[in-house]
Amino acid sequence: MATMNSLPMDPDWWRGAVIYQIYPRSFQDSSGDGIGDLKGIIQRLDYVAKLGADAIWISPFFKSPMKDFGYDVSDYRDVDPMFGTLADFDALVAKAHGLGLRVMIDLVLSHTSDQHDWFKESRQSLDNAKSNWFVWADPKPDGTPPNNWLSIFGGPAWTWDSRRCQYYLHNFLSTQPDLNFHEPEVQEALLDVARFWLKRGVDGFRLDTINFYFADKELRDNPALPPEKRNDTIAPSVNPYNHQEHIYSKNQPENIEFLRKFRSVLNEYGAAAVGEVGDAQRGLEIMGQYTRGDDLVQMCYAFEFLANAPLTAARVVEVLTQVDAVASDGWPCWAFSNHDVVRHATRWNLSPEAQRLFALLLLSLRGSVCLYQGEELGLQEADVAFDDLQDPYGIEFWPEFKGRDGCRTPMVWERTNQNAGFSQGKPWLPVAPEHLRQSVEDQEAVEESLLAFYRAALAFRKAHPVLATGDHANLRATGNVLSFERKSDDAHLLCVFNLSGEAADVPMDVTGWEPLGNALGLAQGNELAPWQGAIFRRVTKEKSKG
Template sequence: MTRILGRQGADWWRGAVIYQIYPRSFMDANGDGIGDLKGVIERLDYIASLNVDAIWLSPFFTSPMKDFGYDISDYRGVDPMFGTLDDFDRLVEAAHARGLKVTIDQVLSHSSDQHAWFQESRASRDNPRADWYVWADPRPDGAPPTNWQSIFGGSAWQWDTRRCQYYLHNFLVEQPDLNFRNPEVVEAILGEVRFWLERGVDGFRLDAVNFCTHGEIRDNPPREELVEGFIGVRPDNPYGFQQHLYDKTQPENLAFLERLRALLDEYPGTTSVGEVGDDDSLGVMAEYTRGGNRLHMAYSFDLLGERHDPEFLHATLTGMEARIADGWPCWALGNHDVTRLATRWDAEGDQAKLRLYLAFLLTQRGSVCLYQGEELGLTEAELRFEQLVDPAGITFWPAYKGRDGCRTPQPWVADARHGGFSTATPWLPVPEAHLALAVDQQERDPDSLLNAYRAFLAFRRIQPALVRGEIRYHPVRDGVLCLERYHPSSQPGERLLVALNFKAEARTLPAPAVAEALVEAPALVNGRWAEGRVSLPAHGIAIARCPAEEDLAWDV
C-alpha cells in the first residue's frame, strides 16, 4: 500500500493533532451494540471536518477482551467484533483519501494468556518459547519471587502449575509480560510491527511503553508518600505503595526503543508516540524522545490528573521544556483511561472553561491527542456497579469506579435510539445527559463547543508558531498563564503572545505596547489588546501578534 506523506512531509507528526478513537464506542455499523471499523469509516468525514491531522485507533486486534483489546491473542488479526483485515485496509485507504494519517495502538510489553506464544511458553521449561515470558521460581516458602504489585490489584506474579513457576503480569493476570531480554522476543515483536507498516499505517501509539523490560528480580522499596498520577497509583491500590525501581522503566528499554525507531525509519513518514507512566514521567518522556533515535514523541499522565491550576500547569510545562532538549512531547487532557475532562477539571456545562482548556492544549509546544467526545464536552458517565465491565472498576469499587465512565458511546443524533450510536443495546449505556451534546445538535449551533474546536483547529493549522514553534513561558500572575510562540518561518521577529485566564473573574494585565490582536483568530479568542494592556473576561483567551526582538520582556 502506498504511503502518502502529505502536507508536512515525513515529519508531519511534529505538531500534529491526533484524534483518538475508541472503536468499541465510536460507531456501530452492524447493529450488534459494539462499535466497529466500518463505523469508523462511516464517520471519517466528521473526523476530517474537525481539522485534525491523524486518527489513533485503540486496539481492534484479536483478543479475549479481558481488558477490552489490550490483551492481544493475535497481533496480526482483527477481532471479528470489529470486522476484518479488509475492513482495516479500506479504513486506511479512506482516511488517506481525506488527508488523515492512521496510527494504531501497539501493546508490546504483554500479550494475552491466550496468545500461542504464551500457550507454548507455559507448557514446559524447555520448549522453544520457554523463555519468551518472564518466569521465576518461588521463594523458599513458596511466596512470589518479589513484592511487585499489579496495577489491577494484588501480586504481579501468578503461579502456574504446568511449570511450577510464577509468571509476571504488571496488569491483569491474563496479560503475561513478554521477556524483552530475550533477543528472539524482540525480533518477533518487531516483526508484528512491520506487518502493520506494510499495510500502510502511519504510526503507532505504544501502550505502557516503559514496561517492556524489567530489572533485577528483587523487592521494590516502600514509598514514603503516595504520589498520584499514573493509573493505579491511588490510596485504594497497593500498587501505589511502592517505589517502582525494578519492575519498569529500566535502562535496557532504551536499546529496544532504538531498534524500534530503526525499523520505523525504514518507512519514511511513520511515527511513534509512547505512553509513559512513572513517578518521574517528564524525565522519562525527555529520555525516550531525545536524540532522534528513540521514540518520535511521548506523553504522560501529568495533565491527566485533577490538578489544573495555572501554577501547576506552568511548573509541569516549564519542567518539561528544561529537560527535553531536542525531544518532542505529545500532550493530552483526556483519554480512555481517565475521568472525562469536563468532569475532572470542573467544567461540566461550563462553555467558557471548556474553550479555555482547548486553547490551552492547542497553544503548547508539541503534538496533541484529542480523545473522542472532548470536542462535544462529554461528561463522565455515572454508572451503577451492575453496569460496569471494566475489571479495574469492579475490583476497586466503590473507591474507584473504573474507566467505563469515559468509554460510553459517542452520541451522534439526540433523538435517535441510543444516540444514533447503534440500533441495538450498546455494550455501555448512552447517558441521557449526553444526548443534548450530540453531534447533530452542536453542528447546527454556530456557537457550540464542537464548532469552536473546528474553528480553533483550522486557525492553528495556519500558524507555524503554534504548530512547530519554540515556546517561552512567563510567570503566572493573578491566575493568568502567559506564553510566547515563535517559528522561523513567521515574519521576521514576529511572535504570538498567548494569555489564558484560569480565574472566574476578569483580569487586566500589562502587555507589550506593540501587541496587535490577530484578526484571523476565531471568536473564542475573546481577550482585547490595547495601549499596553491585555483585558481578559472570566476564563478568557487572548492571542496577539507582536513584532518583538528575541529578548522581549513581558512584564506580567
C-alpha cells in the first residue's frame, strides 16, 4: 500500500491552494479504448505541475455501472477496470507527490449505485443486517410515494421496490439510492472508506453533494418555492426541481455532527476536504456553516460563480459581501467551471482578453481555487450532437438543456489527429473540432498563449501569498470596474478589474501604491484598457525611503 513518497505534513496546505480538477474519462487514455484512465493521468502529471497547481482533484474512478459516470459507486474500495487498478492509483499518488502535487479524490457519500452490495442486501427484506442502511418508506394509503420530494434528474425522488414493497429515496438517478445517515453503522462504514484511501496516501477529498447526506427523519413534504425565488443555479429552468424549497430533503442540522466525525478522521492524516454545496437559495450560508471553526470541513464551494448569471462587478461584490455576512469564519473554494456546468468561456461569452482577466480575478479571491481541465486552454463548451450524448441528464431534458457532455469532451493535447492526442481509439465523447487549434502543443509554441498566462498568473499568486490567504476589504463596484484590497500582516495589495469591453479609469487615487504584474499585461497606471486589470502594492515608508 502506497504510504511512501508522501509530502511533508502540513495541516494548512489547503488554505489558498490551487486545485486542478481532472475528469479521468476525458484527460488521457493510455489503453486505446477511448476512455481516459489512471495511467493516462500519470503521463500528464508533469503538465499539471508545470501549470503551478498545488493539488489535483480526480473525479470518481471507483467501480461503477457508470449510469452517472462514476458518481454511482458499486465498490468504494476498488478502481473500476476501465480506469486501471489499485496499483495504478498507488503509482499515481507516488508520481504526484514526487512532483509536489497533493492528491484529492472525489468521495460520493450521499448515495451508492443500486449495484452496491450494501443496497443489494438492504432491498432483500425488511429485517436484514443492512435493511436500514438506505432511506426506505412505506407508500401512502393510495400507493403513491411517501412525500412530494423530487429528483434533480427529473421526476419523483422515490422508486418502488417490489421486494420490500416500499419506496427508496434517490435525489439523483433511480439507480443511485440514498444512504440513511441516521443509521450509525452507515456513518462508520463511510468513515472507514475515507480511512482506506487516506492510508493509500491521498491528501484529501472532494465531497460530492455534501449537503444531501441527511434527509428529514419524518419525511415531511417540501414547501412550494414562489416563482420569483426560482433560479437555475443547481438545476436547469425546465426542471420541476426548481419549484420546491428543499428544506427537508437536504440541508439537515444532523449533518454538522457527522462532519465533525469526518474532520477528526482527516486530522489523523493531515488531510483536507472541500465540500460541494448544492443549493440554489442558501448555498453560501451552508458553506459558512460547514466550514466554520476548525472542527468541520476545511473548504466548501457553492454555485454562485458556477451559475449562468453574468459575472459583473456588482455581482462579485454582492456575492463576496454575502460571504462576509454568512461565512466570515469559513473558507470558500472558488471555481468558474467544472464537470457539471457549461464552461465559463461560453457561459459568459468571454473573449480571449476577458478569459485572461477572469483567470486573474479568480486567482485574486480570498479562498482556495479549483481550475477545471481545459479552462487554461480557453476551451469553449463543445456542441455535442444528440446521437453522441452520454449524459442521462441531457438526454432527459433535451433540447432545452443539453446536459453536461459539452464540458466533458476530451482534453486537446495536440492538433495532429481528430483524437487530439487523447486516445489511439475512438473517444467516448467526440473531440470538438474547434478545440484542436487550442491544443497544449499549439499553445506551448506561442509565448503569449492563454496557457502561458495561466502559468504566469499562478506563479504571481505564489509570489504574493496575500492573494491566497489574506483578508479582503473595501469591495467596490464602480460601473464595470471591480476593486478590492487584500491584506495580511506583511502585505497590502489593491486589485482592480475592468469587467467590460470599454476603456475605464482606476476609480481611486493610487498615490502611495506601486503597480505590479507588468509581465501579465496589467495596467501600470490609472488607465484600464478593455478587459484589463491592475494590481498595486502599498509602498511602505521604509520602501519609499530606499
